[in-house]
Amino acid sequence: FLPRLMAALEQVDQTYIMVKPDGVQRGLVGEIISRFEKKGFKLTGLKLFQCSKELAEEHYKDLKQKPFFPAMIDYITSGPVVSMAWEGIGVVPSARKLIGATDPLQAEPGTIRGDLAVQRGRNVIHGSDSPENGQREIALWFKEGELCEWTPVQEPWLIE
Ligand code: UDP
Numbered sequence: 001f002l003p004r005l006m007a008a009l010e011q012v013d014q015t016y017i018m019v020k021p022d023g024v025q026r027g028l029v030g031e032i033i034s035r036f037e038k039k040g041f042k043l044t045g046l047k048l049f050q051c052s053k054e055l056a057e058e059h060y061k062d063l064k065q066k067p068f069f070p071a072m073i074d075y076i077t078s079g080p081v082v083s084m085a086w087e088g089i090g091v092v093p094s095a096r097k098l099i100g101a102t103d104p105l106q107a108e109p110g111t112i113r114g115d116l117a118v119q120r121g122r123n124v125i126h127g128s129d130s131p132e133n134g135q136r137e138i139a140l141w142f143k144e145g146e147l148c149e150w151t152p153v154q155e156p157w158l159i160e
């Protein structure tokens, strides 16, 4: 059991998940957190947060040249977001699957965007697209001391 658990824990990654202002305004925070909890990922950071234009622009810096960039920055800064760090084996691609396609009309039913949104410009949630970006974004959105290391009691029931 122990060697297999150790091997499994080596593949552990972190992802930055954010309920965008429309998700907060529409009362979807609990529903969204539930989906990640039920899947079996570990929450290591959580806060309601009004972000600055500067932070939003840094977070989305790779999209700076896109035509939708200014509207998207207005959207992300239009109200509080819920910032989360989640940890688990393969959490980055798995969270992207739970979230669904960028365009909610293309997102599969059963995904967060597929079930809860209709437009790319109001797609309720963000999730990191690589483990490297997971680290980068968590460092960007959380200060030292805001993240918790802990061991959920359910761990042996999730990871063999
Ligand atoms: N976005 C938009 N119009 C587009 C493409 C993207 O408003 O044509 C917004 C959308 O909210 C998306 C965000 O920009 O979630 C970041 O785009 P990305 O391609 O990284 O999509 P994601 O990784 O969020 O699925």
Ligand code: MG
Binding pocket: 127, 129
């Ligand atoms: Mg993206």
